[in-house]
Amino acid sequence: MKEPTFNREDETMLTLTHHRPDAWKYEPATIAGKRVIITGGTTGIGRSTALLLASLGAKVLIFGRHERELNDAIETMRDCEDRVVGLTADVTREADVDRVFQTIDQQFGGLDILINNAGIGAGSIDDASPDAYRQVIETNLIGYLACAQRALSRLREQHAGRIINIGSLSAKGQGPDSDIYVATKTAIRGFSESLARKVQNEDIYVTLIEPGSTGADINPESPEEERKLESQGEMLVSECIAEAVLWCMTQPRYCYVPLLQVQPLHEKVR
Template sequence: MEAVKAIYEEKLIQPVKGKRILITGGTTGIGRAAAHLLARENDVLIVGRHQAELDDALRDFQQHDQSKGKLVGKVADLANPEEIDGLFAYADEALGQLDILVNNAGLAFNSVLEGKYEDWAYILNTNLLGYLACSRQAIDRMRTQGRGHIINIGSMSADVQEKDSSVYVATKSGIQGFSESLRKEVNELGIKVTLIEPGAVGTDMQPREGQAEKQEKGEMLKAEDIAVAIYYCLSTPLRCDVVEMQIRPHLQVI
């Protein structure tokens, strides 16, 4: 009876309201969908590499959402440590404090048999070192208030390790290991760490042709599906950690 009473009386889902949130890779795809969902009742800062995409994401939100929060943005290249410093200095001004970091910025790349050292270095700096650096900046701010939540968007590629994607797989495998270890380092500070690993998602990282048909058939996810998953992870009670979540299209065989 106590368990049944708890279900009816306790707020098992905590509304995500009044939070200060930074989303990297927030101008397109998963990051953009998450920003538009969360900014309805929170203050959200998105960052992307291109001004045109940032302007479009902000304009689209302003046209369609009657928001109780706000959405602002900044252009920055997270492969550059100086621009990461500038991003968080801007976040301090725009948000005042930081409650949630969604590490999502990432670039596609194929095999190590393609490209050269400088190409691989840029991908690793963006996809992996960018996560590390942004997490450190966020933790420095979150620890002063004794709470916070870092969500790392990884990929099922870390487990599948598909052929002809060795550079990308290396970065996503690194994110997986980093997330698992980081949680053990910061949970006593009151900071949560969640790793979300999607399967195939209809974003700019996938060929655009045929995405709608695959989504209709259940062979591909929408970016909004991952945005909802992010919201769920943020909405659980303080006693709960969603440590790792894998989300696959219904008919994607992995």
């Protein structure tokens, strides 16, 4: 059998456009008007997710640490700029996190969905200074906790909402030479499962999405290497995870997705 090939330019985005039979039992929930925060929303998975959701009518607040990346992301969303707010902020700074949530209150009148996505790559403690691995933990784990805490206070007031945590299949595979990163993503898995149980009777849904290898700025590969791996089916494009986020967001209220794992067809441990 001939192996499939993948072409980034030829991909067809699904985005809820499929026709459904007349007798179909439900239509996907709309995201138009939903108020969304995406941490790490200026690059990679966060940026693709922001673009997709805003194009479908959601009101999206994105933030990241660097102004140039923020400006680039906002430029890609020019066609829906009235529904997008961007900030420079760092999830490791409590004052910045407060400012992000105050801004969505002021701009959009509240929050419906938090997408915890901000993260940085890391290798092994063999090669990292204490300052370096503490920064990874502060970003990849404590940043998730800080944003989830503030989101919950708002979602509970309206008795509804979603928290989507972007984890990693490295929590399952636990590849070599990435023990710092694996530690944070394993912790996110436990946090997501525990929090989901806590709020499951409050109409607040917590979903963990665990991507496999995905093209992103935190990867060691060059953009050219990433394109090659994507074409060979060894790496996902960030749009794949954006579609997964959308799918989870648009399920009916009686359908709960606690965990969704997405991997390339030919996933390899590198």
